[in-house]
C-alpha cells in the first residue's frame with residue numbers, strides 16, 4: 001500500500017530545515033533549497049514526495065546491496081522483533097541471531113578470521129579496532145606498540161577515534177582530531193598525484209611510504225596499518241597493481257597488524273564476499289557494516305583472527321556497545337547473507353553485471369570532460385578534467401564541477417555522488433542491464449549539462 005506523506009512537501013522541508021541537523025550538510029544550503037524528501041523505494045528506484053522516480057546509483061550510502069523492498073528481510077525483522085526484540089551479549093548472555101551471524105561470518109571470511117565483535121556501525125567497529133589492536137599488543141607484553149598508520153583521504157568513520165583514523169582533513173579541522181598516535185601516509189591515487197611516474201612505479205612508491213613511516217616511528221612502536229582495499233568515500237581510488245603486494249610484504253616483515261576496512265568493499269561489492277579477496281590482501285582484522293544488512297538495520301563489527309581473539313580472550317576487554325549483536329539487526333543480516341548466497345548475487349557481480357557495468361561505465365571516458373574511469377565490481381568513479389592528456393584538475397574551483405554534475409544528475413533523477421572532481425557510482429548489486437543503460441545515459445546527459 002502507498003504510504004502517504006504526513007504533511008505537504010513544503011511543510012516537511014520547512015520543519016526539516018528548522019529542526020533536523022543533517023550529517024555532512026551545510027545548514028544554510030538546506031534552508032535555501034530544501035531537502036528532497038524520499039518517501040519509498042523498490043529495487044534500485046527511490047520515489048520522492050512529488051512522485052518522481054529516481055535511480056539510486058549509490059545504493060543509499062553504498063549499503064543497500066540487495067536493493068530496496070526485500071520482503072524476506074522485513075519478515076526476518078518482524079519475526080525477531082516479536083520473539084526477542086532486544087537482549088544484550090554482555091556478562092555471559094547470548095542469543096541465537098548473534099551466535100549464528102558470527103558463525104556464518106567466520107565461514108565466509110578469508111583465512112583464520114574466525115571471531116566477530118559486533119558494533120552498531122562502521123565507525124564504532126573501527127573504534128573497537130583501535131582499542132583492540134593496542135590492547136592486543138599490551139597483552140602480548142609490547143605496550144609501546146600504540147601507533148596506528150592510516151592514509152590521507154581514507155574514510156573510516158565519523159566518531160573521534162574512527163575520524164582520526166580517517167584521513168579527511170576537513171574532518172580533522174573540527175573537534176580535536178586526530179587523537180595522538182595516529183599517523184597518515186599518502187594515498188595511492190595515481191590520477192591526481194602520480195606525476196610522471198607510471199602507475200606501477202607510483203604504486204610501489206606509495207607502498208614504500210608505509211615502510212618509511214614504520215622506520216621513522218620505530219617498528220617496536222607500531223601496532224597496525226588500516227586501509228580500505230579500495231578507498232570508497234575518498235573517490236573510489238583503485239590502487240595500481242603494485243601497491244597491495246608491497247604493502248603485504250611490509251606489514252609481514254615488520255610484524256604489524258593489518259586492518260582491512262571492508263565497510264564498503266564487503267558483501268559482494270567488488271565481486272567477492274570481501275574486497276580483500278579481490279585485491280589479494282590477507283588482513284588480521286576486517287571492519288564490516290553497511291552491506292552486512294544491506295542497510296535495512298544498523299549493524300557493524302570486526303572480524304578478527306583466531307590469534308587476536310585468543311590473546312584478547314585472555315583478559316576482560318572493557319569495551320562494548322548496548323547494541324553489539326542486536327538480535328533484530330543480526331537476524332536481518334543473516335537473512336541478507338542467505339539471499340546474497342542463494343541467489344548467486346555475488347557471482348553475478350563477478351561474472352555478469354559487473355563486467356557489463358564496467359564496459360558501459362568506461363564508455364563515459366569518451367565524454368570530453370571525463371579523463372579516466374576506475375571501476376571494480378560495482379563501485380566506480382570517473383575523474384572530471386579540463387585536459388585529459390595532462391590529467392589536469394579544474395583550477396580554483398576544486399569540487400565545483402563535481403558538485404554541479406551531481407546536481408544535474410539529481411535533477412535528471414539519478415543519484416550519483418561527487419568527491420572533489422570525481423563522480424562516483426555504487427549501485428545496488430541487483431541492478432539490471434537495462435537499469436545500467438539508464439544510469440549511463442543519465443550520467444552522460446548530466447555531464448553535458450554541467451560542462
Ligand code: PLP
Nearest residue numbers: 121122123155156157261263289
Ligand atoms: N569505513 C568505511 C570504509 C566507510 O565507507 C564508512 C562509511 O561510509 C565507515 C567506515 C563508517 O561507517 P558508519 O557510517 O556506519 O559509521
